[in-house]
Amino acid sequence: MPTVKDFETPNKPTWCPGCGNFNMFQALRQAYELTSQDFEHLAVVWGIGCHGNGADFTRCQGFHALHGRALPAATGLALSNPELTVVVEMGDGDGYGIGLGHFVHSCRRNIDMTVVAHDNQIYGLTTGQASPTTEHMMKTVSTPTGVLEEPVNTIGLAIAEGATFVARGFAGDVPHMTALFQQAIEHKGFAVVDVFQPCVTWNKLNTFAWFRERVYKVEEESGYDPTDRAGAMALSLTTFHDMACTPEQCKLPIGVLYREEGRPTYQDGLPQLDEPLWKRALAPRDLTEMVRGFM
Amino acid sequence: MTTADPRGENRPDLQIKIGGPAGFGIKAAGQTLARSFVHAGLNTFDLTEYPSLIKGGHNAYQVRVSPEPEVLCHVMPVDILVALDHETAERHVSELVEGGALIYDPDKTDVEGLIDPEHVCAVPVPLDTIVKEAGGVAIMRNVAALGAVAGLAKFPLHYLTDSLEAQFAKKAPEIAEKNVAVATKGYEFGSKTECAFPFRLSPVEDAPPRLLVDGNEAIGSGALAAGIGVYCAYPMTPASSLLSFMAARDREHGVVVKHTEDEIAAMNMVVGAAFGGARAMCATSGGGFSLMVEAFGLAGVSESAVVVGLLTRAGPATGLPTWTEQSDLRFALHAAQGEFPRVVVAPGDRTQAFELTWKAFNLADQLQTPVVILGDTYLSDNRASIPVWDLEAVTVERGKLVTEGDMVEHPDTLGEDGLYLRYKVTDDGVSVRALPGVTGACQVVNSYEHDEYGYGAQGEVAATRIAQHEKRMRKLDLASSLVPPPVEWGSEDPDVSVLCFGTTVQPLRQAMAWLARDGAKVRAMQVVTLWPFPADAVSAFIGGAKKTMVIEGNYAGQLEGLIREVCLLGVDHRLHRYDGRPFSPEQVHESLKEVL
Structure with a gap:
């Protein structure tokens, strides 16, 4: 079985020094080793954004999709071959902005795949515009007087729409992220891991230091029950805060926020997806009987 | 009265038009009639005109029937008009030929002043009364009218009642029984009409078997024959019935059929499914294709073998949803930014629709590029009787595809470092495609310009861009040698x-x-x-x-x-x-x- 190093390609990562993507990349490769992935069946689909450059750095069955469209491309791939492990990496602008519709419907489907969101609360690759998860009233080049919208409640949205594994990671904690990715990949159903991933170049507010002072691990809270859907939803609402909130005022939970085992996946409803579907095209289908019905 | 009828004096064919309010099952009734004609060895061509609503409004269905070996298309003159309401009589009576017949419900329609009995045969059939006496429901008025049509044209009743029995037998035998009773009563009224209606529809003995299909059934059948694995679509007239057709057959034929959240998802899913190796298709009309355009280009640059049905209607925007037009030819040719090879084929009829669809899958695989089937409402919506498709002629040509094994068995696909080159530059522009699951086939299928491995970083090197762009565009030369000729x-x-x-x-x-x-x-x-x-x-x-x-x-x-x-x-x-x-x-x- 391939180990962490084996999932690298000859291409050297091109992210900015200190970018949260490096740690996410590391944690993902560790999770691939821990879940015994092989190159032939690990299919990773990227959207477009800084995170997407990972397509050049990951040895696998890679698909570098369109901006915002990683989820439907990954869904088509998953629906064409049940033997693949499908992982989607998407950005916040990518997955929660232009591609938000696909996110909602993918949650509803509980399709068996893992989604890792590189949530840096900014558009990095297009040089610093506000994203759907940018803090309310934060000033960016596209919102010089401040963002007038509230950020998308990504965790609450995923829970509300039917994702069966919803977690949040912090790019400053690789072992914790690795464990989340591992559980997400092992989860049968639609697993979302939204990762606070500081952008060191364009987001001067939500920095590593800013997050370190605010994140806490829900699994260390006595009594937190990630199988309580209403409780998880309530917790997601507490993560809203204003830009000026002090570490004491806003505590940001990380860890497995919600999980539900046993709900049928989308694939469970497709008995016809019992083998890779390229096998349907080994020879022309015999339509003799069907055609008789047209007579 | 229609004057010049190019069909001529001794025409063997008859055109029947049935009109009434939307929601009265007019199309279904008409298709039952068409099927009974085809079972009698006759040939048919139907045309449905309907507004974009479900209830109310005016619908018209017409079927042209002939004992000749082929009915090429609809015609304008009407020989028998069936008016299920007064509006139909008013609206369409001028389409009747000299000596044509108007079947109407005397309790609903007053033909006084509407027709000249010297020129038009008035056939009163008390549809409501017939249905009531048989203990049927209002929608069976259609069936009574069909019976009257058969009676008027001296067409043996049993073909119609057999069709009705076949249609309802499985669902509800008692409904079949009532329909037969209603048709029989309508037949009596039609055959005992007092005016001299000159047209006769006689069965053709020993006629070859025919298929009664519309264009979407032909396209769907072509896709199934080709071994389709994944079909994705969002409903849009006139492509919607193709989604229903595929969905109704998904488990039986082992196809994953996905009604997606929008056409953007449909096209992206199809590209993803093609990467997985399934034969994959989506279909829509112009509005949906507008949403698919970016991913259509993705299929081009990622060299994905996909088939897209573009079944056009009158645009732009919502346009005329249920009507036909051929105005998206240029759109199909130019859709998406940048340059990439594509194939566009346009079937003219249902026979071609079947053949071109299964061939489109072969072309997509051989060229690893998107293929568009350009149809329209006239094709999608209307049924005709056609010769039985040549299923023996269907072939599956997947081109340069490795589905199993180890890439070391394909050394010419590997770079100097021994790694698989998904986008290896070749003379004909087509590289060997290895599916996920094949040992040693790591790859990046990429929306970015890319190098031979598929990596995006090197795609920005000018020489790489030129090599990959020219490689892709070279596929058009290969395409020219593979595509169906005029x-x-x-x-x-x-x-x-x-x-x-x-x-x-x-x-x-x-x-x-x-x-x-x-x-x-x-x-x-x-x-x-x-x-x-x-x-x-x-x-x-x-x-x-x-x-x-x-x-x-x-x-x-x-x-x-x-x-x-x-x-x-x-x-x-x-x-x-x-x-x-x-x-x-x-x-x-x-x-x-x-x-x-």
């Missing part, structure tokens, strides 16, 4: 040479048959593959012609412009239509006569 027919020594694409071929064939009967010399070419454009064949066709003409269902003359662009040749005459209606053969006939 179809030509007609006089060997023509006075007029006509070009068309898509479904216009149907009224053109009919018009040319009438002209040939009357001694006129016309030759026609249907451009089957619109891209890559068959420049040599079209140039030769135009080059030797006395007079040339293009007939197409749009305002701008999109095919004519394409001919001018690619062949540097103009044409002398043109006929366009953009009112949402298909060309009628009478219109084409008149227009050709003027040019002759």
Whole structure:
């Protein structure tokens, strides 16, 4: 079985020094080793954004999709071959902005795949515009007087729409992220891991230091029950805060926020997806009987 | 009263029109009638006109039936008009031929002043009463009317009652029974009419078996025959029935059919499914294709083998949802930014729709690029009886594809470092495609420009860009050698040479048959593959012609412009239509006569 190093390609990562993507990349490769992935069946689909450059750095069955469209491309791939492990990496602008519709419907489907969101609360690759998860009233080049919208409640949205594994990671904690990715990949159903991933170049507010002072691990809270859907939803609402909130005022939970085992996946409803579907095209289908019905 | 009927005096065919409010099951009833004709060895061609609503509004269904071996298309004159409401009688009575018949419910419609009994045969059939006496429900009025049609044309009743029994037997035998009773009663009224209705529909003995299908059933069957694995779509008229067709057969044939959240998802899913190795297709109309466009380009640059059905209606935007037009030819040819190879084929009828669809899957695989099947509402919505498809002729050609094993068995696909080159530069532009699951086939299928491995970083190197771009565009040369050629027919020594694409071929064939009967010399070419454009064949066709003409269902003359662009040749005459209606053969006939 391939180990962490084996999932690298000859291409050297091109992210900015200190970018949260490096740690996410590391944690993902560790999770691939821990879940015994092989190159032939690990299919990773990227959207477009800084995170997407990972397509050049990951040895696998890679698909570098369109901006915002990683989820439907990954869904088509998953629906064409049940033997693949499908992982989607998407950005916040990518997955929660232009591609938000696909996110909602993918949650509803509980399709068996893992989604890792590189949530840096900014558009990095297009040089610093506000994203759907940018803090309310934060000033960016596209919102010089401040963002007038509230950020998308990504965790609450995923829970509300039917994702069966919803977690949040912090790019400053690789072992914790690795464990989340591992559980997400092992989860049968639609697993979302939204990762606070500081952008060191364009987001001067939500920095590593800013997050370190605010994140806490829900699994260390006595009594937190990630199988309580209403409780998880309530917790997601507490993560809203204003830009000026002090570490004491806003505590940001990380860890497995919600999980539900046993709900049928989308694939469970497709008995016809019992083998890779390229096998349907080994020879022309015999339509003799069907055609008789047209007579 | 319609005057010049080019069908002539001794015509063997009959056109029946049934009209009424939407939601009365008029199309379903008409198709039952058509099926009973086909079972009697006759041939049919139907045309449905309906507004974009479910209840209320006016619907009309017409079926042309003939004992001849083929019915080429609909015609305008009506021989029997069935008015399920007064509006139908008012609206369509002027379409009746001299000696035609109006079947109406005397309790609903007063024909006094509406028709001249000297010229039109009035056939009162108390539809409501018949249904009530049989203990049926209101929707069975259709069936009573169908019975009257059969009775009037002396068409043996049992073909109709057999069709009704077959239709309802499984669902509810008691409903079948009532329908048969209602049809039988309607038949009595139709056959005992007092006026002399001259037309007779007699069964044809020993007629070959026929299929009664619409264009979407033909396209869906072609896709199934080709071994489709994944079909994705969002409902949009006139493509919606193709989604239902596929969905109804998904488990039986082992196909994953996904009704997606939008057309953007449909096209992206299809590209993803193609990466997984399934034969994958989506279909929509112009509005949905507008949303698919970016991912259509993704299929081009990622060299994905996908098939896209573009079944057009009158646009732009929501346009005329339930009507037909051929105005998306240029859209299909130019959709998406940047340059990449594509194939566009346009079936003219249901036989071609089946053949071109299974062939489209082969082309997509052989070329690893998107293939568009360009149809329209006229094709999608309307059924005709056609020869049984040649299922033996269907082939599955997957091109340069490795589905299993280890890439070390394919050393020519590997780089100097021993790694698989998904986008290896080749003479014909096509690289060996290895599916996920094949050992040693790590790859990046990429929306970015990329190098031979698929990595995006090196795609920005100018030499890499040139090599990959030229490699992809070279596939058009290969495509030219693989795509279906134009179809030509007609006089060997023509006075007029006509070009068309898509479904216009149907009224053109009919018009040319009438002209040939009357001694006129016309030759026609249907451009089957619109891209890559068959420049040599079209140039030769135009080059030797006395007079040339293009007939197409749009305002701008999109095919004519394409001919001018690619062949540097103009044409002398043109006929366009953009009112949402298909060309009628009478219109084409008149227009050709003027040019002759």
